[in-house]
Amino acid sequence: MDWDEVLDPFSQDFQQSMEEQLRIVHVQDGLVTAANDLVAAHFPAAATLSPRAQKNLQRVIISQSVQMANAIQEALQQREEE
Numbered sequence: 001m002d003w004d005e006v007l008d009p010f011s012q013d014f015q016q017s018m019e020e021q022l023r024i025v026h027v028q029d030g031l032v033t034a035a036n037d038l039v040a041a042h043f044p045a046a047a048t049l050s051p052r053a054q055k056n057l058q059r060v061i062i063s064q065s066v067q068m069a070n071a072i073q074e075a076l077q078q079r080e081e082e
Contacts, residue, residue: 024069031065 008014039046039057049057 020073024073027069027072028062028065031068032061035061035065 039061046054046057
């Protein structure tokens with residue numbers, strides 16, 4: 001793969017990379033939303049957490065959602081390579 005092609009915004013490789021990144025971001029957003037909904041539904045006391053505890057909870061949700069979205073993408077790439 002040629003870096004000039006990857007970095008050229010009009011190249012097919014660049015377009016595919018951007019589409020892949022957008023899919024990952026959409027999955028991350030969906031996971032964060034779903035996790036927040038689950039916390040609200042199953043842990044009502046979470047609404048009364050201190051701001052510091054809420055910030056920590058959000059940090060956990062976001063970091064785990066990012067890891068999970070990346071792991072999903074990696075698993076799908078392995079499937080495509082087989």
